[in-house]
Amino acid sequence: MSKKTETMLTGRRIMRALLSLCALLLAAEAIIHRHAYFALEATPLFFALFGILATGLVVAISFALGKLMARAPDYYGGDDD
Template sequence: MILRVFYVLCAVLVAADFVIHRHVYHPWENLPAFYAIFGFVACVVLVLIATQMRKVLMRDEDYYDDDRDHGGARDD
């Protein structure tokens, strides 16, 4: 039910973009549904960048494990 309400709300906001006059600063803001398209593209780009960053930042599952758990000696 909540998702349907959000979908209807999104459709109403995109439809309102064709009716309501906006004061724009840049010419590309006059494109219909510019902010909806811009937000979607920005979200996709953020997800793609995050998946690539994960490859660099990800550590092994046992990265923080104690050496004593694996039979190694610890220097305290």
């Protein structure tokens, strides 16, 4: 088996393990009784949705900051050929 194929299989195993863990935690969310301080916390899957939205917000902010802080392609000088 080639190194590339082995790496792809390892990546797939890790992804399947993470997706299985997420599914297990989502199922546990329905079973576990939480003592919510705010009414919004009692909403089913609130913390999963909050995590997805927070991650999306971090990605969007980092993308915007990357565009803002990026240097021009010819920052170090033009073609001297």
